[in-house]
Amino acid sequence: MNKHYVFVYGTLRKNEKYHHLLQGAELVAEQAWANGSLFDTGLGYPAVKESESDPVYGELYLVSDKHLCSLDELEEYEEHSHDNLYDRKKQIIFHDNGKTEAYIYTVAKHNESMLITPILLGDWKVYQFEKQSRNVLYFAYGSCLDHARFKLGGVDHFFQKFAGVAELKGYTLRFTKKLPDGGRADIVEEGGVVEGKVYEIPYECLEYLYRREGVHTRLYRPALIDVKMHGQTIQDVLTFIVVSKDPETAPPDHYLEEIIRGGSGFLSETYLSRLQEHVKML
Structure with missing residues (x-):
């Protein structure tokens, strides 16, 4: 069975709606961050646009193939498809113990119109909390x-x-x-x-x-x-x-x-x- 590092920043985080999909996964870092720009889609979940300018905060997990399949389904990602909602790519993720290359789901370029409101502090949970x-x-x-x-x-x-x-x-x-x-x-x-x-x-x-x-x-x-x-x-x-x-x-x-x-x-x-x-x- 393969293992994969995955960085999550929205509804997959602890105490969030879809965190149960990570049940049994290993939490590597609770305080992790990636380069990108975080947006509210207005649909009850956020999306990240690739960027070098801002930190996006989230959590880093080590997951199984089964976990990854569940995440792909949630994020409407299919390998080699050109009609995905999100793309799954590898990116350097930073945390207090160093840095790790991990998968991150970023909005597909043809779906960037869904990026409605910038989340300036880069943290979906804090953004929800502030409302x-x-x-x-x-x-x-x-x-x-x-x-x-x-x-x-x-x-x-x-x-x-x-x-x-x-x-x-x-x-x-x-x-x-x-x-x-x-x-x-x-x-x-x-x-x-x-x-x-x-x-x-x-x-x-x-x-x-x-x-x-x-x-x-x-x-x-x-x-x-x-x-x-x-x-x-x-x-x-x-x-x-x-x-x-x-x-x-x-x-x-x-x-x-x-x-x-x-x-x-x-x-x-x-x-x-x-x-x-x-x-x-x-």
């Missing part, structure tokens, strides 16, 4: 652990509903965004566990978080993750991930202090101690 207006679950793991910063910024009223402490498995806290005074926190998909606080925040708080995290200047990007909280898996919780990762740099003292102060009494002492020891090694 709703209900309260949001937000996973804080860096300086946003520190309620004192919220008070100082006059936004503490947004963060009154503390939902609980959560674990993000499969990730490690690193300081991969280098600013003039030192590194800033990031979650990197390299195994381990990241502890954080989950807040239930009103939708209007997103404007503040996007501004604070530098979303529109491509410092961090919003992402939806699954976390463990109160013994249950909570799906599609908002967090922020560094876009262009630098070699790890020690954070400034004030930034580390915010993380420790915000996490003390909430995150485990073991986790906070290991974090401080890691920073000493940088």
Whole structure:
């Protein structure tokens, strides 16, 4: 039986409509990206146009021949046909552990009229998430652990509903965004566990978080993750991930202090101690 790497970016992703077609496939990278331009087709699913300019975010899987046949059927792709909805091509896919050549389904050139609305952040799940207006679950793991910063910024009223402490498995806290005074926190998909606080925040708080995290200047990007909280898996919780990762740099003292102060009494002492020891090694 052959195995194939496949990159998915729309309704095949975790917690999406057709993810069941990947049941039994091996998840290689949950945070992966490809070069391309992502569009909403207005038909309940997105499409990618080949491009070198923008990142498209999704997930990388290792699938069987049977999986690939199911995906081809969903994407209306038939080998050697000139009337496909999507083309299936191999492309370099990037992730935290390097890069992998994988299949990606891109819109066939004769169907480019279906590309209606550009998805500027390159993430179909985030695009769908932004269209709703209900309260949001937000996973804080860096300086946003520190309620004192919220008070100082006059936004503490947004963060009154503390939902609980959560674990993000499969990730490690690193300081991969280098600013003039030192590194800033990031979650990197390299195994381990990241502890954080989950807040239930009103939708209007997103404007503040996007501004604070530098979303529109491509410092961090919003992402939806699954976390463990109160013994249950909570799906599609908002967090922020560094876009262009630098070699790890020690954070400034004030930034580390915010993380420790915000996490003390909430995150485990073991986790906070290991974090401080890691920073000493940088």
